[in-house]
Amino acid sequence: MQKEIIKYPHIHGVSFTNEGIPTSFPSHWHNAAEFILILKDGCKYKIDGRLYAPEKGDILLVWPRELHEVVHTQENGLVLIQFSSYLLESNSDFAAASHFLNECHILKRKENPELAAKIEDLIYQIRDMQKNTQYFTETRCKLLVYEILLILGDFILKEHQQSLGNENFSDRLWEYIRYACSYIAEHSAENITQAEVAEKTGLSQYYFSKLFNEYTKMSFPSYLAGIRVQNAINLLENESLSVTDCAFEAGFQSTTTFNKLFHERTGCSPRQYRKMRSQNKQE
């Protein structure tokens, strides 16, 4: 496994790439999300263990920290945007919907021509914006990324809603989950419990637990652990903090739990992660 550090032109930024993309690239992961627009048929991509053979016009979605591999692409066969995972993680709407988003890795042009065309257009708007030297270019690029995420998010959640039936997946109930995820994001460094979050959302613990599982497809402890590992990864970038400091600041109560959960979610130990990161920095 190889960990790649993405260098943005701007901190917390967005980048567009259309040149110098190798026709194959070994398995790797990074904190940034990566959306790939396919320009030529005959491409093979592996994302999160699954092989994809996208056609011209399709869009591949690689979410933060997902292992992916360019098995083969044509020369100038694709363009891509990458954006900081911070844009997803700092936003409670997308944090709440992360399970549903992260399940979706390909958008087929043939099945959803209008949607794919809209996203293609936004990707090229990001390219054009980056050539620009207006005052607020970074903000404008981020807003374009959010436009893409909103279009995608609406599409993915509506598909899910249809498959479940409206009464089992309602906007009103979703609002409880969004509020809970927002509360968890704000308090993940503290010693919060499911009972506390249930109380804050105004639901009984039993009902909250049931709803949370149904809507996020994760248990509360597993969701909380995921958020804490995300935060620890961000803290590990600060070389002046020890690994133990990062664990406690992220809300873990013991380093043993931290190491175990970190490894489960990233495939490496916190120390290995930091080492890879500083090696990448020097290159």
Add this chain to the structure above:
Amino acid sequence: MQKEIIKYPHIHGVSFTNEGIPTSFPSHWHNAAEFILILKDGCKYKIDGRLYAPEKGDILLVWPRELHEVVHTQENGLVLIQFSSYLLESNSDFAAASHFLNECHILKRKENPELAAKIEDLIYQIRDMQKNTQYFTETRCKLLVYEILLILGDFILKEHQQSLGNENFSDRLWEYIRYACSYIAEHSAENITQAEVAEKTGLSQYYFSKLFNEYTKMSFPSYLAGIRVQNAINLLENESLSVTDCAFEAGFQSTTTFNKLFHERTGCSPRQYRKMRSQNKQE
């Protein structure tokens, strides 16, 4: 002086108010920014020590932590939006432009009819969005706030550019300042120096200092202190941290400096601030 805590329907959120606004309200401040659309003539507002008599269609701008007072308004004479200061502070574009934005407190419809009409339209879009229970309502409201900020920011910076002449205020030089502000925001908790930031932006310390003063209208130490006070205010909301913890976590090297700079910028001590906040919470 009265400190008011704004309660949002959502954490880090945006709110629209058109009902129950008192026709006068004593001097107060809050972390949220507040944009006020005037519906009826005959209103008097005090912002940051200056009296304004806006006319119908004008827009007043109250920036985070600015003292302001409703001297008098007509019944149903205005509507307003409030949004978390986080939207401004977490964004390096707007952090860099904060001095210029914060200087502007009124947008007169007669002088800039098109601009005022656009912002009015966006304010009502926020109202309509909040009635909505789509999945990503909070994100959509935030994007609308950013649209307003972009329109305002472009307008304010272009006015400034014209008054200075193009060669003294260029997009290219602005990019250095934006990058520096972005770096400061990321590292304000550490012991950073002007020399370090100058080096990161690729400029000599002398030239960086000159440019930074010209473009932000603040010295580097003063700008850094402002960012650290902002961060301390956010940390003080967490009751489990001591005031000293907040000072050090925000990057202050001594509590004496912290207390002094906090008082300069907010008109109260950190302890008074926290007390007001917890009183407000209980009400």
